[in-house]
Amino acid sequence: MTPTPPTVDLLVAPRWLLPIEPQGLVLEQHALIVDAGRIRDLLPLAEARQRYLPRQIIDLPQHAVLPGLVNLHTHAAMSLLRGIADDLPLMQWLQEHIWPAEGKHANPAFCEDGARLAFAEMIRSGTTCVNDMYFFPDATARVAGELGLRATVGLITTDFATAWAADADDCIHKGLELHDALKDKPLLRTIFAPHAPYTVSDAPLRKIRRYADELGIGIHMHVHETAHEVGSALQATGKRPWQRLKELELLGPDFIAVHMTQLSDEEIAEAAQLGVHIAHCPESNLKLASGFCPLARLQAAGVNIGIGTDGAASNNDLDLFGEMRTAALVAKAVAGDPQAVSAAQALHMATLGGARALGLDAEIGSLSVGKSADFIAVDLSRIATQPLYHLQSQLVYAAGRDQVSDVFVAGRALLRGGQFTTLDETRVLAKAGEWREKIKPYA
Ligand SMILES: CSC[C@H]1O[C@@H](n2cnc3c(O)ncnc32)[C@H](O)[C@@H]1O
């Protein structure tokens, strides 16, 4: 007697499966089996139909299924500041426009409505995991939880007073409270987020290193974003910020350095040796004319890199498909080498690279048996992606975010057939309109 096949939650049958690991592998006529939120199997479709009894089958005959994208650096709520001040260098943009607007408006309601707008855009674009840094991280966490998005929320720290906290110690104290409050939420995690070397002094950075070690929390910080940042630190202290952070023992395998457009050969070697991860935000760096992160040199040294959009006020979208393409194209131009950062490498950075930086690579980042079922489907039958010769090439160099049809996190659909399942789009748009009226004087 043949045994009854096991019942499972879901069988996904796409035209192509791109597990990401091993790099370059493309499976055709294969199925993804999901049960209890996890990837139970990846096997030829004919065999899958015999071996499992799925409660639900999703046929995707023109689609590629791949791991959900990881946005390794953003400021979600800044979606409400999209387009208020364009075409400026970083410090003028921050000091004359963004910080005054945030000083007036960045309250819990702003952060909640902004995060909802940002996460709607991200889910639609195939992002399943986000590493955020903003005021009122409790509000960001609440919205991610409501929508079912996987999020690491930054325990923001600045020396200066904000509506969120009175000073750096207050930031750390409030951050630790939030860390405790999120302990039982499997999709939500925290990360220390000292804003930048020029806004956080040594004493709180030492405290952050101590708590990070004690509690196993990572650290996420803007570092060497511009030549101006490095030059003014050198002038004021005689040290480059990287050197200062190294002396404070902040740099290590739990540290994500955002931007890193200014790097000597020695600093690249140190990043590799210390196991520091880089969050590369090419479009924000281009728009603010901050500089170019030397991707090919970092990859050659063995540094792990993920991709971020930065906030919507310096990008101005939250589209990781666009960001992958920009990352690959700019890397080629910077290295003077068309082989620098291939389509497969760009996909790897936007999935497993980001997951690894967050310490989540045992859980997400590739379609591997036992990992969480965080995956997306991309419809490749559109004009923009036909004819199709090479899957990764099409996904990075030709596909648009509008081709994302389905988004799952931990086996739960957040987008099915292009429709949100956990979010009221009309409400999100109405709130964006209300905020526009309040913020308009700053634009
Ligand atoms: C204190 S929460 C985050 C803080 O960072 C600001 N910000 C947004 N984008 C950037 C960037 O590219 N470099 C430095 N700081 C940035 C944001 O406006 C918030 O004030």
Ligand SMILES: [Zn+2]
């Ligand atoms: Zn940023």
